[in-house]
Amino acid sequence: MKALVVGTGGVGQSIAAIAKRRDPNGEWLEKMIMADYDLAKAQAAVDRLDDPRFVAEKVDASDPDDVAALAKLAEVDILMNLCAPNFNPSLLQAALKAQVHYLDTAMTLSEPHPTDPMHKCGVKLGDAEYALSPEFEKIGKYALAGFGVEPGMADFFARYAADHLFDEIDEIGIRDGSNLEIPGAKGISFGFSVWTTIEECNNPAIVYENGEVHTIEPFAELENFWLPEGIGEVEVGHVEHEEVIQIAHNADRLKGVKKATFKYALGDEFMQAMEIFRSINIDKAEKIKVGDVMVAPRDVIAAAAPDPNEIGKLYVGQTAAGTYVTGKKNGMERKVYLYQVADNKECVERYGTQVVVAQTAFTPVITIELLAKGSLGSKPGDPKSGVHNPEAFNADDYVALMPAYEFPGGFLEMESEYKLANDRQALLDLAR
Numbered sequence: 001m002k003a004l005v006v007g008t009g010g011v012g013q014s015i016a017a018i019a020k021r022r023d024p025n026g027e028w029l030e031k032m033i034m035a036d037y038d039l040a041k042a043q044a045a046v047d048r049l050d051d052p053r054f055v056a057e058k059v060d061a062s063d064p065d066d067v068a069a070l071a072k073l074a075e076v077d078i079l080m081n082l083c084a085p086n087f088n089p090s091l092l093q094a095a096l097k098a099q100v101h102y103l104d105t106a107m108t109l110s111e112p113h114p115t116d117p118m119h120k121c122g123v124k125l126g127d128a129e130y131a132l133s134p135e136f137e138k139i140g141k142y143a144l145a146g147f148g149v150e151p152g153m154a155d156f157f158a159r160y161a162a163d164h165l166f167d168e169i170d171e172i173g174i175r176d177g178s179n180l181e182i183p184g185a186k187g188i189s190f191g192f193s194v195w196t197t198i199e200e201c202n203n204p205a206i207v208y209e210n211g212e213v214h215t216i217e218p219f220a221e222l223e224n225f226w227l228p229e230g231i232g233e234v235e236v237g238h239v240e241h242e243e244v245i246q247i248a249h250n251a252d253r254l255k256g257v258k259k260a261t262f263k264y265a266l267g268d269e270f271m272q273a274m275e276i277f278r279s280i281n282i283d284k285a286e287k288i289k290v291g292d293v294m295v296a297p298r299d300v301i302a303a304a305a306p307d308p309n310e311i312g313k314l315y316v317g318q319t320a321a322g323t324y325v326t327g328k329k330n331g332m333e334r335k336v337y338l339y340q341v342a343d344n345k346e347c348v349e350r351y352g353t354q355v356v357v358a359q360t361a362f363t364p365v366i367t368i369e370l371l372a373k374g375s376l377g378s379k380p381g382d383p384k385s386g387v388h389n390p391e392a393f394n395a396d397d398y399v400a401l402m403p404a405y406e407f408p409g410g411f412l413e414m415e416s417e418y419k420l421a422n423d424r425q426a427l428l429d430l431a432r
């Protein structure tokens, strides 16, 4: 497997470090090109790895011809997009031009409904990406859309729950929170791509129900959710995120799921900061004239804010990502949470990158390992080409590899009729 990673920020660097640690002898990873428009950054990442399989290149992600030329020259099998999602259209075109597989961790961007943005969707996340499926089918390649942790792992978990844990599914809800803090620090910090965080926290949030996706105020319907492995209770609210779209898109593979939500614990201070950004328009990605120059206010924040990859190394604590599923099993109502908890200190020691970006990066690496070994797409019903989310694939091989990647998954059976019946039975079984 030869891979071209475009964007060597926090997630791109973590992908390289995880791939090296997982496959030190090159059993399936032959080469990984680390490409960025900031060549010095790509080169520094490669130098830290000290392994001839990793090489740095300069590339402009906004130019499909430039990226395709690099992909062809290096004869790569897959283009991995780890830039902000505003580059998805040009990188999807680059993969089509070079006739290689494509993978990303965030789908093409939404556009608000022109007249009723807080109730109705305009262009949805991923609309432009799904539309390219026939073109990827034509060249016999995959565009693997939303293969990070959320989206990504959370969507593999949705499929796993549907295949193994439920007869019927009512809701699949992604729930994310942490106890991460920087001791002594004041104010807010960004955990990953500043540009993308501002985008997802300021757009109208989305919910799938009654067969369609609608919008709702960002952070609406705050509720408490208990996270395992020492994190405890957090307050979560709706945010715009791909999983809602991906679950809706794959509902027929998910036991007819009726509702999909994404709720994130951001903390009061962070939510207030986003509301302030929104109220004075400095969250906007469109350029405005400042003196003699045209500049996007969001680009200014992204350039000025402390780099999430550096400041994040100071975090203390853990973060949880996961999938909460409700439905029926054997005629009884059941609730489960499938999750992954990662620790910042462990990630910094193992990969040299902070926990939020490292936790995002293990899924793309498992995915290319499965692709290299011919396992991705090999199970009955798996798609053979086209634009697909993790839900489209049998998740068993993926889940089985998580512990070997040192990101083991967890399973929480929550209070329900099903749990009560099983707990009572377990007591009786002990007496036998």
Ligand SMILES: NC(=O)c1ccc[n+]([C@@H]2O[C@H](COP(=O)([O-])OP(=O)(O)OC[C@H]3O[C@@H](n4cnc5c(N)ncnc54)[C@H](O)[C@@H]3O)[C@@H](O)[C@H]2O)c1
Binding pocket: 006, 007, 008, 009, 010, 011, 012, 035, 036, 037, 038, 041, 059, 060, 061, 062, 081, 082, 083, 084, 085, 105, 106, 146, 147, 148, 149, 150, 151, 152, 191, 192, 193, 194, 196, 309, 356, 357, 360
């Ligand atoms: N699915 C998930 O769980 C998840 C979680 C976190 C981040 N993400 C996504 O991962 C992606 C990367 O996030 P990150 O935190 O590593 O971001 P980052 O800002 O650290 O890295 C982005 C990189 O892109 C490079 N870049 C910018 N413009 C470029 C251009 N024109 N050509 C080439 N390179 C260019 C930057 O130099 C930078 O190195 C984002 O799309 C983000 O949404 C997904």
